[in-house]
Amino acid sequence: MDEFREAYEGRRVLVTGGLGFLGGNLAVALAGLGARVSVLDAMIPLYGGNLFNIEPVRESIDVSIADVRDAEAVRKAVRGCEIVFHIAAQTSHVDSMTDPFTDIDMNCRGTIVLLEAVRAESPGALVVYAGTRGQYGAVASPPAGEDTPFHPTDVYSADKAAGEAYAFVYRRAFGLRACSLRISNAYGPRHQMKHSRYGILNWFVRLALDGRTIRVFGDGSQLRDYHYVDDVTRAFLLAGSRPEAEGQAFNLGGPSPVRFLDMVREVIRAAGSGSWETAPWPEERKAIEVGDFAADWSRIRAALGWEPRVPLRDGLARTVEFYRKYRDRYWTG
Amino acid sequence: MDEFREAYEGRRVLVTGGLGFLGGNLAVALAGLGARVSVLDAMIPLYGGNLFNIEPVRESIDVSIADVRDAEAVRKAVRGCEIVFHIAAQTSHVDSMTDPFTDIDMNCRGTIVLLEAVRAESPGALVVYAGTRGQYGAVASPPAGEDTPFHPTDVYSADKAAGEAYAFVYRRAFGLRACSLRISNAYGPRHQMKHSRYGILNWFVRLALDGRTIRVFGDGSQLRDYHYVDDVTRAFLLAGSRPEAEGQAFNLGGPSPVRFLDMVREVIRAAGSGSWETAPWPEERKAIEVGDFAADWSRIRAALGWEPRVPLRDGLARTVEFYRKYRDRYWTG
Numbered sequence: 316m317d318e319f320r321e322a323y324e325g326r327r328v329l330v331t332g333g334l335g336f337l338g339g340n341l342a343v344a345l346a347g348l349g350a351r352v353s354v355l356d357a358m359i360p361l362y363g364g365n366l367f368n369i370e371p372v373r374e375s376i377d378v379s380i381a382d383v384r385d386a387e388a389v390r391k392a393v394r395g396c397e398i399v400f401h402i403a404a405q406t407s408h409v410d411s412m413t414d415p416f417t418d419i420d421m422n423c424r425g426t427i428v429l430l431e432a433v434r435a436e437s438p439g440a441l442v443v444y445a446g447t448r449g450q451y452g453a454v455a456s457p458p459a460g461e462d463t464p465f466h467p468t469d470v471y472s473a474d475k476a477a478g479e480a481y482a483f484v485y486r487r488a489f490g491l492r493a494c495s496l497r498i499s500n501a502y503g504p505r506h507q508m509k510h511s512r513y514g515i516l517n518w519f520v521r522l523a524l525d526g527r528t529i530r531v532f533g534d535g536s537q538l539r540d541y542h543y544v545d546d547v548t549r550a551f552l553l554a555g556s557r558p559e560a561e562g563q564a565f566n567l568g569g570p571s572p573v574r575f576l577d578m579v580r581e582v583i584r585a586a587g588s589g590s591w592e593t594a595p596w597p598e599e600r601k602a603i604e605v606g607d608f609a610a611d612w613s614r615i616r617a618a619l620g621w622e623p624r625v626p627l628r629d630g631l632a633r634t635v636e637f638y639r640k641y642r643d644r645y646w647t648g
Numbered sequence: 649m650d651e652f653r654e655a656y657e658g659r660r661v662l663v664t665g666g667l668g669f670l671g672g673n674l675a676v677a678l679a680g681l682g683a684r685v686s687v688l689d690a691m692i693p694l695y696g697g698n699l700f701n702i703e704p705v706r707e708s709i710d711v712s713i714a715d716v717r718d719a720e721a722v723r724k725a726v727r728g729c730e731i732v733f734h735i736a737a738q739t740s741h742v743d744s745m746t747d748p749f750t751d752i753d754m755n756c757r758g759t760i761v762l763l764e765a766v767r768a769e770s771p772g773a774l775v776v777y778a779g780t781r782g783q784y785g786a787v788a789s790p791p792a793g794e795d796t797p798f799h800p801t802d803v804y805s806a807d808k809a810a811g812e813a814y815a816f817v818y819r820r821a822f823g824l825r826a827c828s829l830r831i832s833n834a835y836g837p838r839h840q841m842k843h844s845r846y847g848i849l850n851w852f853v854r855l856a857l858d859g860r861t862i863r864v865f866g867d868g869s870q871l872r873d874y875h876y877v878d879d880v881t882r883a884f885l886l887a888g889s890r891p892e893a894e895g896q897a898f899n900l901g902g903p904s905p906v907r908f909l910d911m912v913r914e915v916i917r918a919a920g921s922g923s924w925e926t927a928p929w930p931e932e933r934k935a936i937e938v939g940d941f942a943a944d945w946s947r948i949r950a951a952l953g954w955e956p957r958v959p960l961r962d963g964l965a966r967t968v969e970f971y972r973k974y975r976d977r978y979w980t981g
Contacts, residue, residue, distance in 0.1 A: 415760045415814070416757060416760065419756045419757050423756050423807075423810070427748045427749065461797075462797045464794075464795045464796070465797070466813075466816065467817060468820055469817055470760070472813075473810050473814055474756075476798075477756070477806050477807060477810040480799075480800050480805075480806035480809065481803060484800060484801060484802055484936075487936075489935070602820065603817075603821055
């Protein structure tokens with residue numbers, strides 16, 4: 316990522332959710348580029364926050380353990396920041412259906428708390444929002460471009476769409492600088508490995524490494540876009556540093572759509588262990604399943620030169636290698 | 649509206665926000681058709697709730713003074729209902745920018761409270777959601793069709809989009825029946841006349857009747873879609889009774905887009921008093937102004953045969969007549 320050194324060296328940046336999967340990978344990259352990195356993370360049990368995620372750069376990062384809904388803590392955290400990567404969120408599609416109120420509280424209200432803090436403390440800062448392909452929901456004819464209308468299939472995705480809208484509303488109304496990345500299915504190191512409620516690919520990596528059986532719901536034929544976390548990190552770094560990104564929402568996607576079952580086979584191949592079987596869809600998963608999905612990421616390629624560089628097989632090899640090495644940091648606790 | 653008698657006679661219906669402008673007009677129509685009408689309204693000061701709105705049918709309507717965020721009250725209200733018109737909301741664009749948290753609480757969380765109540769108490773009921781043209785926000789090339797992507801310019805509109813999405817999420821995930829009407833600028837009898845924060849046309853009717861000067865921000869050239877409230881009521885009645893509506897979101901609009909200043913001139917003409925002047929845009933209004941807007945309502949015309957029947961001039965005449973007669977019920981208190 317050395318191409319970004321000039322853009323980030325000495326810059327004051329905040330990463331909300333910075334001890335989690337996307338946030339932790341980004342924080343490590345930013346610290347490596349010489350940025351002055353603060354992270355804000357609530358460390359809510361099972362949400363994916365893990366201090367080990369920033370272990371390589373622990374000494375150079377300022378860590379606040381605080382919730383994005385805590386207005387005072389957020390104001391303090393954004394003070395003096397030039398770029399705010401807003402990644403903190405409730406990220407489980409399934410949990411948003413069993414507890415929609417918490418999702419609204421974190422993903423809607425929490426985003427407003429963040430935007431109000433930026434407005435009050437660092438009105439010139441750029442907010443890079445972590446959106447999701449879920450905003451599109453069930454798409455009649457993939458791939459989905461950025462102008463595809465939203466038909467979210469779960470509360471989480473509806474709330475992420477609202478959060479993104481708020482960022483652009485604040486941009487228009489109050490002059491905040493904002494952009495959004497609509498992330499597909501990211502996988503790789505630093506993801507939580509304790510449960511299957513989000514990051515299903517990573518969960519399968521755990522099952523395979525443990526020599527267990529991966530259960531594939533339905534026939535596994537649905538298309539998905541998987542992208543390795545380093546590709547997402549590079550997109551964040553581009554969005555945070557390139558003026559052309561400001562005001563835009565960009566799709567991210569994988570090198571090419573992959574059938575769910577083929578992904579499972581690749582996971583087992585990379586792990587060298589594990590097996591799979593099919594099973595009927597559980598009701599709560601079927602209810603929010605969107606069918607085939609692929610993102611059209613030609614807009615960010617044209618605007619910022621981004622494209623996914625890591626093929627699934629390579630990304631899985633790196634993921635397996637990471638978790639083999641640090642299994643004790645992710646399997647338990 | 650007698651064409652709807654067969655569809656509604658004896659049916660148990662709930663109107664949230666049923667003492668307000670849209671809700672009150674709908675409740676009166678429903679009661680007139682012989683429906684067994686309950687209304688739920690929080691009567692929050694300045695929100696537009698007014699017991700006089702249901703005066704003609706007061707004896708035949710069951711009124712609960714309760715907030716849509718009050719889960720217990722909402723569950724009780726939806727129990728046994730066959731159709732729920734969900735109209736209760738914080739509806740001020742401007743207020744949603746000064747107090748976004750209240751807007752999220754009412755329009756996001758409140759809608760989930762309503763949907764959870766329907767799911768628990770009346771899972772077979774149809775939910776008719778009151779959406780808004782604001783969901784589209786600033787549209788590059790009006791008219792906006794239902795597949796136009798959402799670019800809301802205020803928190804209220806982002807939250808109304810989220811609320812509509814929740815309704816369809818619950819439909820897909822839990823089998824609820826739902827549809828949405830995206831309402832443009834409605835005007836007519838039973839609107840609050842105490843302040844200018846929503847329902848600007850109606851506010852102008854008050855100013856004109858009081859012989860005051862109407863201030864037009866900018867040059868008044870922006871196009872808007874005004875529809876008389878009876879046309880909106882008819883759309884609600886269609887949406888609540890026609891199976892083809894279920895699962896759909898429909899735009900409503902006016903007979904033809906009208907320039908803002910032409911609307912003002914028509915108001916003054918209808919009132920026979922008042923005057924107008926131009927003024928620069930106040931910052932908080934300019935920030936959320938969307939420019940020209942017109943809705944393409946061909947989808948609901950094709951599906952349900954709806955079209956706006958009341959021309960602006962006729963609607964204004966009826967509006968002026970109503971407020972002349974009932975001025976003391978709306979000007980103060």
